[in-house]
Amino acid sequence: MKLQDESTNQKKLALRIAWIIPNVFCYALVIYFGFYVIDNASELKEINEFGKWVFMLFCLLLASLYGSFRIFTWIRAGKI
Template sequence: MKMTKRRMVWLIPNVFCYLMFVGVALFITIYFEGLQEINRLGIWLVAMILLLAVSVHGSYTILKWVREGKL
């Protein structure tokens, strides 16, 4: 597999994770009061933080692989 195709295979899911993060952040912003009323705000915030952590870690790993010439 060419390096360009290999990069795209890793970049597309990473970009999708960032889009999911934005979507969850918008969801939390829109339904903040309702989530607070049913005591689910904390769970959604933890999920959002974990999603951001996975996305940042994926970006860092991809960048490291590109610098090392593996990707």
């Protein structure tokens, strides 16, 4: 029984890592694109692309937050 529990815990840990690493990369993209938008705001406004970039940045942030929420709810439920 103990061996089976250890195997299950290792699988859950591997699943957690497999879900958390891409989520961390999503947050890194939010930060990177945030700096890009802030750094190039005046040029993006000149060519009327600023709103699109802010919208994409907002969508990426929402996707990252939703991913974090799902991961934490799965961990609490014991799925991963």
